[in-house]
Amino acid sequence: MVGEDTDSENPYSTLNSNPYGKSLEVFADESVLKEDWQPEQLPERESELEEIRNALAPATRGVNAHNLFLYGKTGQGKTVAIDHEVELLQEYADSENDLDLSVIKTSANNQTTSYQLCAHLIKEIRGKTKKPSGIDQQSMFDLLYHEISNLEKTVIIVIDEIDAIGSNDELLYELPRARKNGHIEEQWVSVIGISNNLQFRDNLSPKVKDSLYDSEIEFAPYNADQLTTILERRAERAFVEGALDDDVIPLCSAFAAQDEGSARQAIRLLYKAGELALNRDEEIIFEQHVREARDILERKRIEEGMRSLTTQDQFALLSIVALEIDEETPARTRQVFQKYKSIVDRLNGNQLVERRVRDHLQSLGMQGFLLVETRNKGIQGGSHYRFELKTDLEATLDILGEDSRINDIVEDLIDISDVKNML
Ligand SMILES: Nc1ncnc2c1ncn2[C@@H]1O[C@H](COP(=O)(O)OP(=O)(O)OP(=O)(O)O)[C@@H](O)[C@H]1O
Ligand SMILES: [Mg+2]
Incomplete structure (x- = not known):
């Protein structure tokens, strides 16, 4: 028989001989555990969803939705919550003739200026692969207004990871006011910004805050x-x-x-x-x-995370690691700076001033390497910081040790750490 023939020639014909052919079942539907799987319900975010709904609701009443800013740490359901609500609103619009809705959803990831973000939005609206370029900023903004004027009457622009644009945030000021300033006549435009960078939120210029912040929703951990x-x-x-x-x-x-x-x-x-x-x-x-x-x-x-660290970040991280081994953490900036100086000396590195080292420590905190505690100085005003290692000490030392520039110091630290563990 044909079947027998094929089987005898097929090296994988007997059960389990092909290493991929596992008979064991653990997963019923593995796709549910993948990053892009969309949950239907978010009961843990019921109150945030309601706030979003209230902010979007004016769109159903023929005026513009409120501008909205969502913030909270990574993995808190911000993106999935907006997707959920915008989808519901779109469904409503599709079923109701009197809501003409265009939703533009994008991530500002890698768009580090207002100009770039504006070009990126134009590309998204046009649905083309090429971004416009080679014109000045005002012309780029005008081009965006022109594209928006071809959309439906109600326009909601969702900009995820909006912090990418940093302090070059003019577009965030201009866009929500485009109608008020006469750049757009027919459309009601509202902007939803999403960010997990709390510093970005704190550092936004007052005029952007004023323009963008009709409502602000925090997604607590x-x-x-x-x-x-x-x-x-x-x-x-x-x-x-x-x-x-x-x-x-x-x-x-x-x-x-x-x-x-x-x-x-x-x-x-x-x-x-x-x-x-x-x-x-x-x-x-x-x-x-x-x-x-x-x-x-x-x-x-x-x-x-280590891949994106600068040399100075590494020095700062090594200083904390050394203090951690000496059991001197959480440590104040001054203490970390002393350690930093000795490390930079030994490596013949370029030594920064204390304040800049503190900036690097804070940036390591943002990147999840350090825990940063802020203490107010009371009546003197200002605040001071205390830093400690957040990542696993052994794994951190191990991975730092793979970098040839700092390998010697790391080896020494590992030795010290081993001796301590033996005592
Ligand atoms: N309440 C929830 N119920 C079910 N799944 C959830 C819930 N909250 C978050 N998730 C899931 O957790 C993952 C992270 O959520 P999401 O991407 O929305 O986080 P985020 O706040 O946007 O994070 P980031 O700031 O990193 O972009 C997703 O897979 C999402 O489906
Ligand atoms: Mg997100």
Whole structure:
């Protein structure tokens, strides 16, 4: 028979001989654990969704929606919440003849000036791959107004990761007022900005704040209970029945809650733990898989973050690591600076002044390497900072040690750390 013939020639014909052909089932629908999977419900964000709805509602009454600014740390459901509400509004518009709606949704990622962001928006509206260029800023803004005037009567522009544009934020001032200033006649335009960079929000110029901030919605970090319900809903669809030991979801939630309260992180942990079990032909996911998953993801996170560090960032990070080993953290800027000087001396590096070193320490805080505590100085005014390492010490030392420029110092620190551990 033909079938027999093929089987005998096929090197993978017997069950399990092909390494990809696992018979074990852990996942029922793995796609539910992927980053781009869209949840239908967000009960943990009910009040934020309602605030967004209230801000968008004027659009259904024939005037412009409020401008809106959403902020909160990474993985808090900001993007997914806006997607959810904008989709509902679009559905409503499609079913009602008297709401003519255009939604432009984009990320400002990599657009570091108003000019670039404006060109990027024009490209998005035109649906073309090429950005306009070679004209001055005002002409670029005018071009955007022209494109907007070809859209429906109600225009909502969602700009995710809006912090990319930094202090070059003129567009954020101009765009919400375009109608008031006569640049656009027919359309009602509103802007929704989203950011996980709290410094950006604090540093926005007062005139942009005034223009962009009809409503501001904070997405506070999820607590362990909220992360648990988020994971439970995913797990129900993602895993076959009985694949999860009882401790697994609470542990994933606890780890993520202790860190930034990020739903993304919690979901990644659960997914990784599932993969670890499956790759080892184990049918049930246990606490141990979660612990291992955490170590793997933490290492990956440090490695990725480390790639974007400047040499001065590295010096500052090394200073904290050294203080951490000496058990002198959390440390004040002055203390870190002393350590920094000795490290830079030894490496013959370029030495910055204390204030600049503090900037680097704060930037390391933003990037998730350090915990930064701010203390007010009381009646003298001002504030001072205390820094400590947030990432895992051993993994951080290990990864820093891979850089040949600073390898010697790191080796010494590892030795000191080992001796301390032995005592
Ligand atoms: N309440 C929730 N219920 C279900 N899934 C959620 C919830 N909140 C967040 N998620 C999921 O967590 C992940 C991160 O959410 P999202 O991308 O919206 O975060 P974000 O606040 O925009 O983060 P960032 O600032 O990094 O862009 C997504 O996969 C999203 O589907
Ligand atoms: Mg987002």
